[in-house]
Amino acid sequence: MVLTDTRPTPAAVPVLVPAAPRVHARVRILGVADRLFYSEGVHTVGVDRIISEAQVTKATFYKYYRSKDSLIVAYLQGRDKRSRDFVSALEKRESSAEQRLRGVVAEISSELMDPAFRGCPFINAAAQFTEANHPVRAAVQSHREWYLMKVESLFRTLGHERAGDAADEFFLARDGAFAFANLGDPVAANAALHRAFERVLHAASA
Known part of the structure; x- marks a missing residue:
């Protein structure tokens, strides 16, 4: 007689991979500005585009950079x-x-x-x-x-x-x-x- 193990198979324990820490908004803004200002020119790139690509709000942008000129200086x-x-x-x-x-x-x-x-x-x-x-x-x-x-x-x-x-x-x-x-x-x-x-x-x- 063949004996079959009828015990329930334990459910696989999910491995939780910690999410990558989100880059600070100020750093994201400057990173996007650095890329766009250099590749396209500081006058060509507008604040709204930087805000969109950095995925921040307008209020967040102006919290860290008082104006586009101050962002250019930081760049x-x-x-x-x-x-x-x-x-x-x-x-x-x-x-x-x-x-x-x-x-x-x-x-x-x-x-x-x-x-x-x-x-x-x-x-x-x-x-x-x-x-x-x-x-x-x-x-x-x-x-x-x-x-x-x-x-x-x-x-x-x-x-x-x-x-x-x-x-x-x-x-x-x-x-x-x-x-x-x-x-x-x-x-x-x-x-x-x-x-x-x-x-x-x-x-x-x-």
């Missing part, structure tokens, strides 16, 4: 922080001024060759705000002054007799490469950037 400050964090990590990784400068150029190159590249976010934003004392222009100026100071310091460490001039030339090459690539020829822009950088670097060691 630029976020981009500035990324640059500062990159340079800080580069300084920890590379001990020589030349390698740090080459690291900066390599980062610019990767931006130029990125299919999603739409130009320099700071130059793009400044072009749409003509008032010299506007908070957006102030955010742009703060970033560029910091960047120029960092590059000048590296050229001075290399022993360049005119470190300030070298930094200006570097910045001119960088801004030109950003504009050149944004107009449709990133490969040529990247090559020109490297040629200009090598000339400035050679002058530092001549």
Whole structure:
């Protein structure tokens, strides 16, 4: 005789997977703004669209950002922080001024060759705000002054007799490469950037 186990099979215990924590509304708003402002332009994108894509109410938006201009400033400050964090990590990784400068150029190159590249976010934003004392222009100026100071310091460490001039030339090459690539020829822009950088670097060691 075959004995059959007639005991009821215990019901499967459901495994509860904790839901991913919802991103804070302020962070969602800024994340959407960062993506849209960079890809489409700060003047093109309206507040209502940001509110819709961030899935927040209008009251929530204005709780964290008093105006669209204040959100643009926050967007630029976020981009500035990324640059500062990159340079800080580069300084920890590379001990020589030349390698740090080459690291900066390599980062610019990767931006130029990125299919999603739409130009320099700071130059793009400044072009749409003509008032010299506007908070957006102030955010742009703060970033560029910091960047120029960092590059000048590296050229001075290399022993360049005119470190300030070298930094200006570097910045001119960088801004030109950003504009050149944004107009449709990133490969040529990247090559020109490297040629200009090598000339400035050679002058530092001549």
